Amino acid sequence: MSEEKNLNKILWQDFKALSLTEKGSYFQGSPAHTLIAQQFSREQLEELCALATKIRRIAKRREGGNFLRTLLSDKRAMLYFAQPSSRTYLSHNAACQILGLVTLDVRDSKTSSEVKGETPEDTIRTFSSYVDMIIMRHPVGGFCERVAWMLSNTNRPIPVLNAGSGADQHPTQALLDIYTLARSFEDLGGIDGKSVAFVGDLLRGRTVRSLAWLLSLYTDVKVYFVAPKQLQIGEDVLELLDAVGMDYEATQDFTSVMPKADALYMTRIQDEWDADGESATIDTAAFSINKEHLDILKETAVIMHPLPRRKEISTDIDNDSRAMYWRQMRNGMWARAALILTTFGRQDEVNEYYADNKPEA
Ligand code: ASP
Secondary structure (H helix, E strand, O other): OOHHHHHHHOOHHHHOOOOHHHHHHHOOOOOOOEOOHHHOOHHHHHHHHHHHHHHHHHOOOHHHHHHHOOOOOOOEEEEEEOOOOOHHHHHHHHHHHHOOOEEEEEOOHHHOHHHHOOOHHHHHHHHHOOOOEEEEEEOOOOHHHHHHHHHHOOOOOOOEEEEEEOOOEOHHHHHHHHHHHHHHOHHHOOOOOOEEEEEOOOOOOHHHHHHHHHHOOOOOOEEEEEOOHHHOOOHHHHHHHHHOOOEEEEEOOHHHHHHHOOEEEEOOOOHHHOOOOHHHHOOOHHHOEOHHHHHHOOOOOEEEOOOOOOOOEOHHHOOOOOEOHHHHHHHHHHHHHHHHHHHOOOHHHHHHHHHHHOOOO
């Protein structure tokens, strides 16, 4: 197979043509890039969640924190964020710090030689000379895959971690969402058999697109896509879910879904992708939650949001025990630390430390 064809194979728009086996196996190579949700198996997710918990518990004590900081103290990472970000940037940065990995950053491509006419690929190849990993957010969907492919074909391949690409994928957010769901349902039989309602702008919400796929790896999960019809989930995602026989329903009726959901995954309107302010004409009032709705939710339900929020979650429910969005953010730091450590293949050092020291829960 020619290199050009292979490159095309890993672009999202061509990705759906691949069989699931090809999707799962493509990224198992070295270096271990993290590009799209479809690359994860359930087993890998479970290992990452277990590792995140061990890191979280070890980090509670000073000697544990000191141990964790030795794990990647010989590595450096570049945080290349060519799109606005505060949480995802800080969360990856904090995850790197927990593991002792030094970070460098570029947060505005206008400050790089791209303004002198350099191609983005050359710019990133230059950055890659100084570091051992690139954590990247980019407005162009498929760009991370392009960079990963380019770096894999150099004599110094380093892993690329997608921290949000265009309106298509956000695999590390989906990973932390799985970690949050797994923790929330720990005493309720785990994620299997649960109902998850995605609410809001599902068409352009990259976190939803990535998480919907990861949920298909669990048994008997039912998904509700609740959105105004103009912002309903993309056909490409539904085709993937159909291919694995996932049970889902697309609806505009949020009130009827509320009492059935074990998890509500709220999202904001992604109007940065509007061509001409068209989202402003859509009535989204019915796709929000406030104190009045709390009585009809299950007592064990969790309310999640990738944040930032606008009006879709009223602040008057922030202190309800089911509001999970703040804890979800903190979970992101542990889940990303687990992913970064695994990318460098050093997870067994944590497993051994944990077995020897048995930190408290
Ligand atoms: N922070 C998430 C993202 O980067 C969600 C959002 O921006 O609405 O996609």
